[in-house]
Amino acid sequence: MEKVEKFESTKKETQAPKALKAGNVEHVGKAGEKISAGKTERPEKEDGVYQERLARHLDELKWLYMELYGNQGFFEDLLKNLSRFYEERKPSLKKLDQAREQQPDWYRKNGMLGMMLYVDQFAGTLNGVRKKLEYIKRCGVNYVHLMPLLDTVEGRSDGGYAVADFRKVQEKLGTMEDLEKLAEECHEEGISLCLDFVMNHTSEDHEWAKRARAGEREYQDRYFFFDNYSVPAMYEKTVPQVFPTTAPGNFTWLPERQEFVMTTFYPYQWDLNYRNPVVFNEMVYNFLYLANQGIDVLRIDAVPYIWKQIGTNCRNLPQVHTIVRMMRMIGEIVCPGIVLLGEVVMEPDKVAPYFGTVEKPECHMLYNVTTMATTWHTVATRDARLLKRQMEIISGLPSSYTFLNYLRCHDDIGWGLDYPLLEDWGMLQVPHKKYLNDYFTGKWEGSVSRGELYNEDLVTGDARFCATTASMCGIEKAGFEGNEAAMEAAIQTDVMLHAYMLFLSGIPMLYSGDEIGQVNDYTYKEDPNKAPDSRYIHRGKFQWDLVDNIDLPQTVQGRLFARLAKLEELRAAEKVFDASAAFWTLETWDDAILGLVREKEDGKLVGLFNFSDEARIAWIDEKDGQYQDLLTGESIEASAVSVDGHGFYWLKRV
Numbered sequence: 318m319e320k321v322e323k324f325e326s327t328k329k330e331t332q333a334p335k336a337l338k339a340g341n342v343e344h345v346g347k348a349g350e351k352i353s354a355g356k357t358e359r360p361e362k363e364d365g366v367y368q369e370r371l372a373r374h375l376d377e378l379k380w381l382y383m384e385l386y387g388n389q390g391f392f393e394d395l396l397k398n399l400s401r402f403y404e405e406r407k408p409s410l411k412k413l414d415q416a417r418e419q420q421p422d423w424y425r426k427n428g429m430l431g432m433m434l435y436v437d438q439f440a441g442t443l444n445g446v447r448k449k450l451e452y453i454k455r456c457g458v459n460y461v462h463l464m465p466l467l468d469t470v471e472g473r474s475d476g477g478y479a480v481a482d483f484r485k486v487q488e489k490l491g492t493m494e495d496l497e498k499l500a501e502e503c504h505e506e507g508i509s510l511c512l513d514f515v516m517n518h519t520s521e522d523h524e525w526a527k528r529a530r531a532g533e534r535e536y537q538d539r540y541f542f543f544d545n546y547s548v549p550a551m552y553e554k555t556v557p558q559v560f561p562t563t564a565p566g567n568f569t570w571l572p573e574r575q576e577f578v579m580t581t582f583y584p585y586q587w588d589l590n591y592r593n594p595v596v597f598n599e600m601v602y603n604f605l606y607l608a609n610q611g612i613d614v615l616r617i618d619a620v621p622y623i624w625k626q627i628g629t630n631c632r633n634l635p636q637v638h639t640i641v642r643m644m645r646m647i648g649e650i651v652c653p654g655i656v657l658l659g660e661v662v663m664e665p666d667k668v669a670p671y672f673g674t675v676e677k678p679e680c681h682m683l684y685n686v687t688t689m690a691t692t693w694h695t696v697a698t699r700d701a702r703l704l705k706r707q708m709e710i711i712s713g714l715p716s717s718y719t720f721l722n723y724l725r726c727h728d729d730i731g732w733g734l735d736y737p738l739l740e741d742w743g744m745l746q747v748p749h750k751k752y753l754n755d756y757f758t759g760k761w762e763g764s765v766s767r768g769e770l771y772n773e774d775l776v777t778g779d780a781r782f783c784a785t786t787a788s789m790c791g792i793e794k795a796g797f798e799g800n801e802a803a804m805e806a807a808i809q810t811d812v813m814l815h816a817y818m819l820f821l822s823g824i825p826m827l828y829s830g831d832e833i834g835q836v837n838d839y840t841y842k843e844d845p846n847k848a849p850d851s852r853y854i855h856r857g858k859f860q861w862d863l864v865d866n867i868d869l870p871q872t873v874q875g876r877l878f879a880r881l882a883k884l885e886e887l888r889a890a891e892k893v894f895d896a897s898a899a900f901w902t903l904e905t906w907d908d909a910i911l912g913l914v915r916e917k918e919d920g921k922l923v924g925l926f927n928f929s930d931e932a933r934i935a936w937i938d939e940k941d942g943q944y945q946d947l948l949t950g951e952s953i954e955a956s957a958v959s960v961d962g963h964g965f966y967w968l969k970r971v
């Protein structure tokens with residue numbers, strides 16, 4: 318481990334801030350009060366279990382903590398509170414923890430299918446979601462990511478990623494009790510819940526930020542405050558911008574304080590200073606508090622950004638990994654049923670290290686971001702070579718690494734592709750990005766996609782892209798034009814992409830609305846709080862009226878839903894879809910067709926996915942047995958297989 322500087326206030330005074338004295342820990346009492354208040358199920362001390370888990374990790378935890386903070390007092394405080402959160406954990410959750418410890422692969426089973434949704438857009442409130450669990454089950458989903466739902470201020474919320482209170486649910490969505498109730502009911506139904514843990518920053522409306530703004534030094538030290546621009550200027554030399562158009566720069570001037578505060582994302586999202594052990598301890602307590610509400614998966618938001626160092630790009634620094642490793646151990650000590658899902662929107666060589674090593678793991682799961690962007694590049698180019706290359710890299714990783722695969726999510730698509738390789742193939746970065754954006758905004762002749770640019774940088778010409786899966790596949794255009802042939806082609810593309818996504822190594826994640834082909838929602842432009850942020854184009858209200866069509870086979874929804882449901886059923890039934898299955902690529906000798914193989918025990922499945930809109934031949938020749946089309950049951954020879962335009966095969970060896 319690299320030697321790191323100890324925490325130093327960004328202010329000049331040398332006197333130790335009050336909050337840096339061990340024992341000055343807020344919030345912890347709150348969790349204790351809440352769980353013990355009126356609840357009869359306070360567990361007996363299962364000291365043995367806890368002590369055994371602690372003993373397993375104590376040396377390493379202490380070593381890493383001391384390396385970052387060098388403060389025994391704070392470490393003791395941390396330990397005291399870990400045991401407290403353990404005691405406060407409900408017996409039902411402790412039972413789940415133990416069961417999951419026995420079956421650590423629980424989240425990697427072939428039956429796992431995720432869906433992400435906005436509580437308000439989907440069902441109004443948390444209680445509303447509870448009433449819609451039947452629908453969620455009907456979608457075959459058993460893992461629900463509830464988009465940010467903690468307290469935030471309208472208009473300064475970044476879709477909920479600017480948290481004003483980590484222990485309060487947004488009033489319009491319900492209460493912490495509602496969340497707990499939803500988690501309980503989900504558990505009864507075999508559904509896991511995922512929640513975001515926004516750890517890089519708080520909202521400027523968080524109590525710490527308010528007190529910092531009011532001039533309290535100990536709270537200013539939880540952020541990065543500077544009374545002149547000299548240090549910010551040093552950072553700006555090397556730190557890129559996340560939102561170059563909507564929130565340029567990495568610092569915000571606070572006129573009433575005559576000071577700058579670090580704000581990597583929006584100006585109202587103040588970066589937390591993890592050099593301060595109070596910040597680490599307090600954020601761990603917030604994490605454990607949420608875990609104790611019954612959350613199963615914690616999505617650690619924007620994690621690469623949490624450690625800042627002048628002269629670097631402030632991304633993926635070694636200390637970030639130290640912190641994530643500590644969080645992993647803390648989870649395994651207090652609430653081992655919890656899965657850490659890292660959000661690392663970076664190139665693959667930056668992503669994989671967040672799994673840690675097999676002996677010292679960090680995140681359980683990571684988003685397969687590059688594959689998502691590369692998938693859409695493949696749709697636009699009909700050239701699957703880059704995707705194949707990426708699949709080869711993934712197949713070389715340890716099988717314990719679990720990726721979360723998705724086609725679309727709540728964020729934009731950044732064209733973070735492997736340009737050195739693309740350039741070898743004649744696709745230069747700047748014109749290629751322009752091509753992708755022109756293609757998906759529908760400017761390119763022959764494109765059926767519809768959508769909008771995101772954070773277009775007028776200086777560099779760089780831009781990202783936003784739209785729903787259905788709109789990108791042509792469902793919006795075909796619907797608008799009333800063109801039935803185009804609609805069938807669009808549905809076919811959409812289904813093929815899902816079939817491919819479900820085939821990948823890892824856990825598939827649906828974006829709510831995609832199962833009914835929901836298209837872009839342009840109404841965000843009417844809301845001044847949302848209008849500048851085109852990501853809202855794919856965060857529209859869930860259209861329950863379209864759900865009425867899912868049983869009508871002639872409708873768009875009926876066709877799409879049934880075909881996706883069939884794929885999901887097959888996936889849940891076949892062991893070969895387990896995350897532990899071997900996975901590799903298959904040469905098809907046609908660049909438009911991606912060939913993949915999954916194998917587990919004696920089961921083998923060949924996937925062929927045609928990204929071109931015309932029929933092509935996959936020049937494969939699998940001589941190891943008879944194959945059957947898993948969808949139709951038809952026997953087929955896995956040799957020179959003709960695949961329809963935007964068609965696919967899941968071929969099972971029989």
Ligand code: GLC
Binds near residue numbers: 475582619
């Ligand atoms: C993550 C979220 C994104 C948000 C950002 C800042 O990347 O996915 O929506 O804007 O973090 O919290």
